[in-house]
Amino acid sequence: MLRSLFTSLVAGGLFFAVLPSTTNYQLNSYGFGSGGTSNSSTSNYSLEGLTGEINSQADATSSYNLKPGFTQTQQASVPKVTITNPSNYYDKLHFVIDQQNNPADALYALQVCVGSGFPCGSPLYVKADNTLGATLTTADYQLYMAWGGSGGGNIIGLSPGTTYYVHAKATQGKFTESAYGPSSNAATSAQQISFCLYTISCGSGNTVSFSGLLAGTPANGSNNIGVDFSTNADSGGSIYIYSNNGALVSTTHPGSPITSATADLSSASQGFGARVASTTLLSAVTPYDGSGSQVGGLATTVATILDAAAPVSGGTAAIQLQAKVSNTTLAATDYGDIITVIAAARF
Amino acid sequence: MKNLTSHYSRWKALAAVFVLLLVAQVLILLPRASAATLTNTYVRLDRLSADTATSFRLVFKTAGAGATSVTVDFTAAWASASGSVNATQSVSSASCAADTGATALPGSITAAGAGNVVTISSVTALSATTAYCVDLTSTSAVTNPSAGTYSPIVTAGSDSTNTTIDIVGSNADQIGVTASVGESFTFSLSSNSAALGALSAAGPTKLGSPISATVSTNAAGGWQMWAADPAGTPGLHSTTANHTIGYSPAAGAAASALSTGVEGYNLGSGTIGGTTCGTPTYGNFASGGVNYKGSGLDNTLRSLVSATGAADTCALPLTTNASISNTTPAATDYASTITVVAAGLF
Numbered sequence: 001m002l003r004s005l006f007t008s009l010v011a012g013g014l015f016f017a018v019l020p021s022t023t024n025y026q027l028n029s030y031g032f033g034s035g036g037t038s039n040s041s042t043s044n045y046s047l048e049g050l051t052g053e054i055n056s057q058a059d060a061t062s063s064y065n066l067k068p069g070f071t072q073t074q075q076a077s078v079p080k081v082t083i084t085n086p087s088n089y090y091d092k093l094h095f096v097i098d099q100q101n102n103p104a105d106a107l108y109a110l111q112v113c114v115g116s117g118f119p120c121g122s123p124l125y126v127k128a129d130n131t132l133g134a135t136l137t138t139a140d141y142q143l144y145m146a147w148g149g150s151g152g153g154n155i156i157g158l159s160p161g162t163t164y165y166v167h168a169k170a171t172q173g174k175f176t177e178s179a180y181g182p183s184s185n186a187a188t189s190a191q192q193i194s195f196c197l198y199t200i201s202c203g204s205g206n207t208v209s210f211s212g213l214l215a216g217t218p219a220n221g222s223n224n225i226g227v228d229f230s231t232n233a234d235s236g237g238s239i240y241i242y243s244n245n246g247a248l249v250s251t252t253h254p255g256s257p258i259t260s261a262t263a264d265l266s267s268a269s270q271g272f273g274a275r276v277a278s279t280t281l282l283s284a285v286t287p288y289d290g291s292g293s294q295v296g297g298l299a300t301t302v303a304t305i306l307d308a309a310a311p312v313s314g315g316t317a318a319i320q321l322q323a324k325v326s327n328t329t330l331a332a333t334d335y336g337d338i339i340t341v342i343a344a345a346r347f
Numbered sequence: 348m349k350n351l352t353s354h355y356s357r358w359k360a361l362a363a364v365f366v367l368l369l370v371a372q373v374l375i376l377l378p379r380a381s382a383a384t385l386t387n388t389y390v391r392l393d394r395l396s397a398d399t400a401t402s403f404r405l406v407f408k409t410a411g412a413g414a415t416s417v418t419v420d421f422t423a424a425w426a427s428a429s430g431s432v433n434a435t436q437s438v439s440s441a442s443c444a445a446d447t448g449a450t451a452l453p454g455s456i457t458a459a460g461a462g463n464v465v466t467i468s469s470v471t472a473l474s475a476t477t478a479y480c481v482d483l484t485s486t487s488a489v490t491n492p493s494a495g496t497y498s499p500i501v502t503a504g505s506d507s508t509n510t511t512i513d514i515v516g517s518n519a520d521q522i523g524v525t526a527s528v529g530e531s532f533t534f535s536l537s538s539n540s541a542a543l544g545a546l547s548a549a550g551p552t553k554l555g556s557p558i559s560a561t562v563s564t565n566a567a568g569g570w571q572m573w574a575a576d577p578a579g580t581p582g583l584h585s586t587t588a589n590h591t592i593g594y595s596p597a598a599g600a601a602a603s604a605l606s607t608g609v610e611g612y613n614l615g616s617g618t619i620g621g622t623t624c625g626t627p628t629y630g631n632f633a634s635g636g637v638n639y640k641g642s643g644l645d646n647t648l649r650s651l652v653s654a655t656g657a658a659d660t661c662a663l664p665l666t667t668n669a670s671i672s673n674t675t676p677a678a679t680d681y682a683s684t685i686t687v688v689a690a691g692l693f
Binding site for chain 2: 248
């Protein structure tokens with residue numbers, strides 16, 4: 001009897017040393033169990049149940065888990081995701097999923113912790129619209145290409161100056177959802193705006209003079225007005241200008257102003273205005289974008305003179321003032337005005 | 348029967364409890380509206396100078412709809428750096444739309460400040476994804492803090508966003524412009540000769556085309572023009588005939604017209620005209636458009652005209668007139684020199 005038993009066991013052992021296969025198919029994985037059921041389903045749910053499988057973590061190191069059993073062999077590969085702040089973003093961060101050889105129809109979901117790593121008390125999920133939400137729904141599992149593919153995408157609607165941690169999981173078909181992969185983190189920048197106004201260099205010079213204006217000849221101010229402007233605001237920003245008087249006014253002869261107006265001073269009898277002489281990364285706005293002696297008027301109301309439509313770093317501009325007097329502009333040495341230049345960024 | 352009634356009552360009670368529990372679950376599970384982020388938002392202070400009072404403009408783009416108030420919270424950081432928000436505010440959306448392309452904030456809007464917050468109330472419910480603008484027009488709507496960056500929070504309904512402002516050093520948002528205009532004065536005569544031609548006792552003769560004496564000046568006090576005859580014997584003098592047709596009327600007298608057959612010579616002036624002439628005061632030489640009318644000259648500069656204010660190509664027409672009698676000696680060299688000068692009154 002013992003001999004018969006031994007023979008049977010040996011035969012069984014030999015049988016399982018070779019993977020069962022036919023010409024076209026090979027059983028790559030199988031286990032022994034005491035039986036079970038699978039694919040019990042309704043229209044919305046499916047059950048894959050096996051008895052006798054080990055269904056809890058058996059062994060683990062700091063980097064790896066051993067998850068034995070037939071169910072684990074069906075899992076999608078655990079994906080990676082990298083999150084970065086490539087361009088001083090204050091309200092978004094860039095992520096790229098590493099598929100880890102998952103097939104093209106694998107779906108990925110991203111979980112986020114704010115301010116601290118995983119696990120966190122109130123994790124958020126990247127929604128299909130790339131915002132963060134408190135719940136993970138079926139719609140938030142998306143294809144790799146829907147998440148931007150190799151170029152990735154941006155998680156938007158974030159808070160400035162905050163660190164975000166993200167990790168991803170994958171699934172492909174039924175019963176295949178992986179665990180979350182390793183996390184990556186990056187911080188949003190603070191909202192930034194920097195503005196400097198000068199006539200020599202930033203922090204130096206705040207006057208422009210016209211000395212000895214002669215009738216009939218447009219004259220340039222002694223210095224250009226320099227503007228430095230930077231911002232990471234999503235919609236850029238603008239530089240504005242306005243005048244105290246709307247004119248060069250003499251205290252001695254207040255009734256004889258050199259009135260500012262948009263004009264070509266080469267043909268106008270007299271006038272005073274500004275034009276953008278040069279720019280870097282900023283755009284001059286009409287009517288300050290003229291050339292030669294074509295100037296924009298300086299009014300007592302605020303006008304836009306420069307604009308950046310997107311975030312700008314190191315934007316600069318030189319604003320030239322020009323003036324022309326007529327034969328009847330009264331002689332005086334005390335003509336003057338105060339020009340205010342301000343900036344605002346569109347966050 | 349008793350048992351059946353009891354069971355029925357129990358069933359009703361259980362059903363009621365079930366319904367209550369179900370309703371509770373629904374109430375618990377109903378999704379809350381989540382706050383969204385305003386976009387394209389800025390607070391444009393009309394002065395960026397530290398420690399300076401200023402008005403400001405607010406522009407923002409809504410996410411959701413329905414907001415009926417808007418706030419700008421300048422935050423405690425603003426106050427702790429000596430910034431402030433004025434409790435009294437004035438608000439208008441009348442002019443911002445044309446500047447910004449946004450929609451004027453609708454409603455019979457009012458504004459007030461409390462603590463660090465400006466609140467705009469009575470806003471007509473805003474539309475979703477729409478840009479709005481409004482001006483807080485008081486020149487002391489807020490007072491800027493010390494130089495640095497600050498992040499006011501703009502809220503419209505349940506949606507909000509941070510924005511950031513850069514406050515610069517004292518008056519570092521302004522450029523002082525100075526200019527001087529030099530004194531200018533120009534004067535010219537359109538001609539230096541006036542040929543009267545052959546004089547006749549049959550009647551006076553006047554210069555065919557007046558000579559224009561033109562002045563341009565930026566003298567605030569105006570300008571004046573004079574004339575004199577520097578000759579030893581003023582008048583039309585003939586060396587050949589050794590005879591002088593003297594001025595009529597005499598120098599300094601009011602203008603009068605020459606008469607036929609009566610020897611005389613005078614200088615008459617017309618009405619000034621040009622781009623800018625100011626208000627004139629004529630001397631004795633104004634002819635008033637009357638032929639042969641003028642006044643006499645001598646060695647003293649006598650005022651032809653003065654005018655207030657600056658002049659731009661302002662011309663005074665001058666006419667010489669002469670008349671002879673039957674006894675005026677014949678000669679072809681009757682001549683005189685009239686000096687005309689002008690000056691600006693700076």
